[in-house]
Amino acid sequence: MKIIAVIPARYASTRFPAKLMQDLGGKTVISRTYDAAVQTNLFDDVFVVTDSDLIYDEIVSQGGKAIMSIKEHESGSDRIAEAIENLDVDVVVNVQGDEPFINKEPLEKVLEVFRNDTNQQVDLASLMRQITNPDDIKNPNNVKVVVDQNNFALYFSRSMIPYPREENVGVLYMQHIGIYAFRKQALLDFYSLPMKSLEASEKLEQLRYLEYGKRIKMVETSHVGIGIDTPEDLEKARKML
Template sequence: MRSIALIPARLNATRFPEKLLMPIKGKSVISRTYESAVNTELFDEVYVVSDSDRIIEEIDKIGGKTYKSQKEYESGTDRIAELAANMDADVFVNIQGDEPFVQKSPLQKLLQVFEGDYGKSTQVASLVQRLKDPELIADPNFVKVVLDMRMNAMYFSRSPIPYWRNKNFPISYYEHIGVYAFRKKALMDFVEWPMTPLEIAEKIECLRFLENGVPIRMVLTQYMGVEIDMPEDIARAEAYLEQMALQ
């Protein structure tokens, strides 16, 4: 199965501008993301897709593959679709540029849901992990997802979902990790559809698939590292690297 990883990279993030160029122990966030994806050895090709010359230059310095997008896009999925339209692969994987510690095992499990007879029906898949910290469950920067009995996403929200009314019944909260995998047709359909009402309201791009009736298969994984959303996440990322060095 031919798979290609595409890393959308926007320079001016709303909450933390230029975060992808911020150093984590001497190496930028986007460089660490690219190298982590390559080092999994799961992909036939890995590209960073950006409209920023500075990000392109950053990846060029480490000998990485880049593509400069020709337009400005609202979402990373829209951005990578411009390149994917002219590429052949069984599965395209969207790895967010602010995920500097992506690991092989979760990505391998993500690709496996497209394999075999069972996987033929899978059009879109993504990753989740259990979320236990009450502060993070309440934090709108952590996107939550509720799942059906077959591990398909029912809804994504920045609000704590489900609402835990019956305290006598234990429930699990799941955080959506911003890594997606698509069949090419699903990716091309996504960019043809207009933004949907819930997507606009929540600012969560994958809701566009659900609102158009396309199921998203979710894959449960362990924590993949530290996602860089806010300035304080740089210190968390450096602490994470120190912890990994001790193991």
């Protein structure tokens, strides 16, 4: 089974323009993320896919592998699908370009799903973690997921799901952690299928997979990624480094 990592890297960012090209301990954020993905030794190959000549040149000049997007894309899945369409690969892992402190353990858990999926019943695998703080549960920026007894996703929402009409019944609230591993065909199917109403309403691309019958296996983790979304996040990352 051939497994690759793809790092979608847009230059523009609403909250922090050009964040991926900011300096983080003598290297750009995107270079640190690329190096961290390579150093996990989990992947047969690692690529950055970008719409930016600056980011492309940054990776290639350091001996890395980068792919230029041909089209404009609304989502990371679309950008990755275009890039891998003609690559010989079985499983594709989406690594966030603004998370340079990659933790190997949760990635291993996600990939283990496919190694154990001998009947190929899983289209995607992703991560979730339990949250207990009421403010975190209600926060629409924290995407929640509910799963069946086999940990296949039933629904993702920015709302509080399930709604606690009856309390003290042992409901757990799970936050979706946005690391994905896709079978190549599931990703290509996503690329060719139009957006439907649930995805359009919640602005969550994973709902397109569910709406078209794809199966998403969720894996529980305690890991919380450290993303760089603001200049303040960058300062924290510099101190951590």
